[in-house]
Amino acid sequence: MxxxxxxxxxxxxxxxxxxxxxxxxxxxxxxxxxxGTLTTSGALRVVTGKYTxxxxxxxxxxxxxxxxxxxxxxxxxxxxxxxxxxxxxxxxxxxxxxxxxxxxxxxxxxxxxxxxxxxxxxxxxxxxxxxxxxxxxxxxxxxxxxxxxxxxxxxxxxxxxxxxxxxxxxxxxxxxxxxxxxxxxxxxxxxxxxxxxxxxxxxxxxxNILTMHCSANRGADNKVALFFGLSGTGKTSLSADPDRLLIGDDEHGWSDNGIFNIEGGCYAKCIHLSHENEPQIWEAIKFGSVLENVSMDEATREVDYDSAQITENTRAAYPIDYIPNSIYPGIGGHPSTIVFLTADAFGVLPPIARLSPEQAMYYFMSGYTSKLAGTELGITEPQATFSACFGAPFLPLPPLVYANLLREKISQYHTRVFLINTGWQGGTYGVGKRISIQHTRRMVSAAINGYLDFVDYGTHPIFNLEVPTKCSGVPDAILMPQNTWNDPKAYQLSAEHLAGMFHKNFAKFSDMPLEVIQSGPFQHVAAQVG
Structure with missing residues (x-):
């Protein structure tokens, strides 16, 4: 009791x-x-001390x-x-x-x-x-x-x-x-x-409800899309679409009835927040909102979103109905499209790929993105980061429990799954350049609206991924990432190195179905990772 x-x-x-x-x-x-103190926007600003x-x-x-x-x-x-x-x-x-x-x-x-x-x-x-x-x-x-x-x-x-x-x-x-x-x-x-x-x-x-660390929105056609991704992958920016209704920004469940928001509000990271880039979040920070650890001029009560003097992890908490195009309560139908977002600083993953149900399990359990040089003390080159189900710190049960539920539901409700790389191309971080946000938005739109159901696909020779040969508004040449590198051998080595890290990370999951293991990067090209 x-x-x-x-x-x-x-x-x-x-x-x-x-x-x-x-x-x-x-x-x-x-x-x-x-x-706390009231800021000029009317939000209550507080400082949390040692733990930010x-x-x-x-x-x-x-x-x-x-x-x-x-x-x-x-x-x-x-x-x-x-x-x-x-x-x-x-x-x-x-x-x-x-x-x-x-x-x-x-x-x-x-x-x-x-x-x-x-x-x-x-x-x-x-x-x-x-x-x-x-x-x-x-x-x-x-x-x-x-x-x-x-x-x-x-x-x-x-x-x-x-x-x-x-x-x-x-x-x-x-x-x-x-x-x-x-x-x-x-x-x-x-x-x-x-x-x-x-x-x-x-x-x-x-x-039998899949819990998910993801954002969700809904189009005018009532089709629901989910966005999974770790910090820095673009989850908040890409799901905050003025042409779609926001269901929730962080935590959802997927039942036999459809999806539902676990929360009633948003907890947005607001370092470098600007009205130009994220107007909806900017306008939501008003009376009734709470700002955590944002730098503020004590005399004028003006906040400085670009300052990381207290922490990079500045936050704004507000009810979801502070976002004009939001749905409350946050309930939607079964998702027609799921997007896994990754910011690959090695510059080797394709900007978009279609996943089979087995690959969806593989990349869901991998939860990959990369940390950049300079973002943390001691990091001098890109580092692979793997977080099971895109939210390992919050998983009491083994990842396979959630992955099996994901596979069951995407099969039952015929949900498309795509892996979208919002990171680099043409070279690693510091050599190549970040994929254009305009190109990423067009790829997301094409995936959500079903346009990629009617194009041809090729198979990536290392990552075993189905890559579309065409996507409206995106140059054909960038869809296969090896085409963007000047040095084919350097691409091969970098791609094999990342494939090896995928294999090393996935080896920690026991009792994994063989078809899921085989859906990852090709075994014979993965470099040994110590």
Whole structure:
């Protein structure tokens, strides 16, 4: 039986409790309490201190007997029941001495699969965040609902690693059996959002629902498209299409009814944000939005989106209906097209390729993109990055669970799948040039609208990919990437090197169907990667 978390917190409680407070009042309270500052756009700007992003090394799942053989422990850190109980009592005791803000809503725009979510916050600004990011379900949270999860968010409560079994003062602990999340030591609001996504990634696949770290939009013809991609691949830019309706920007489920947004808001990265390039996001940052860690002139209250003085990971949180061409609640039909986005800094992947169901599994489980030289300390040349299902940090279950669901659904609903490279051509990063965004948009449009169903394809000699020979508005010569390099031998070596990295990464997945393994880069051309 789940804990009566709120009952434990309120037992003997004598401070002020604020429950389901409207956003304008919460903004007033956050300002009065000195938690943030209003910017010239009307957004509330806050600074989160030491932690300006997620802290994956401080995230744990409680190891209970029912989960011991079920979870993907190679990807998730364990914490004992005893350690959880100690942290739980520490957090409860800490919150008893604070004014508290409670939000009660849900996760999941489709009410058939939504789960009640209750969040108990130490800070008013974090209560604004969850109120804007989750689904406001009319405050129908049932304290006895067996599916309800409660988050206790106590940034000021720190752990002692020697006593509490953590690695630092910060901790994010999910207890599936007791249906509670403990967050302490970190002020970064994204931990609340991603904890619920991790929970949905555990619960929904058991109902034959694929959970996806992707954005989604819908055209005037009601056809739905999904966009998967890691940071820097263009997922947000390409899905924010003024000619299509935004369903959601980050987390979705795919059931027998179609797709649905898990959230009710957006959490956009806003470094280098401009009105010219992303007008919809720019206009959404207004009263009721929360800006995290954006540099601001204290005298004028003007923000500087180009500044990374605090962090590169500057963020804006706002409800999805702040985007004019959005759908709320975020529900759509079965996707007709899926796009996997990658920014290949090696310059060797084709700008667009059509994937078979087996290849869709392969590239879904690979979740490839590349980090660029200079983006992180010590990176002097492009580095391959693989994140299973384009969201490994949020997967409690083995990747094959999600990949099998993907294959089942794209086969059942005849969904096209394309791999689109938004990275480099004509050479590696620093030698070649980035693929034109105008060309990428035309390829995305051709894929979504079915135009590529009626062209001829050739097979890439190394990556075993079906590459279209023509795409309207895109030069034929760039479709096969080897044609853009001046040195064919250099292309061959770079392509073989990346193919080898794909094989090395994929070898860690056990019990993989042979037809999926064989759908990756050709084995005989992959260079050995140490």
């Amino acid at each position: 789940a804990l009566d978390v709120l009952g434990d917190v309120l037992q003997g409680y004598s401070r002020q409790l604020y429950r389901n407070i409207p956003v304008p009042k919460l903004v007033e309270m956050a300002l009065a309490r000195g938690e 992003g997620r802290s994956p090394d401080d995230k744990f799942i409680v190891e209970t007997p029912d989960l011991a053989d079920e979870l993907w422990w190679q990807n998730n850190k364990k914490i004992s029941v005893k350690a959880f109980e100690g942290l739980y009592q520490k957090v409860v005791d800490y919150l008893k001495s604070k004014d508290l803000f409670i939000f009660e809503g849900s996760a999941g725009a489709d009410s058939a699969y939504a789960i009640p979510v209750r969040v108990v916050n130490e800070f008013a600004w974090q209560n604004i965040f969850v109120r804007q990011l989750f689904v406001r379900s009319g405050e129908k949270y049932g304290s006895t609902d067996p599916l309800g999860f409660t988050i206790l968010a106590a940034p000021g409560c720190t752990a002692d690693p020697a006593i509490d079994g953590t690695y630092s003062e910060a901790f994010v602990v999910i207890n599936f059996s007791q249906r509670v999340v403990l967050i302490g030591g970190t002020h970064y609001a994204g931990e609340m959002k991603k904890s619920i996504f991790s929970i949905m990634n555990y619960l929904l696949p058991k109902q």
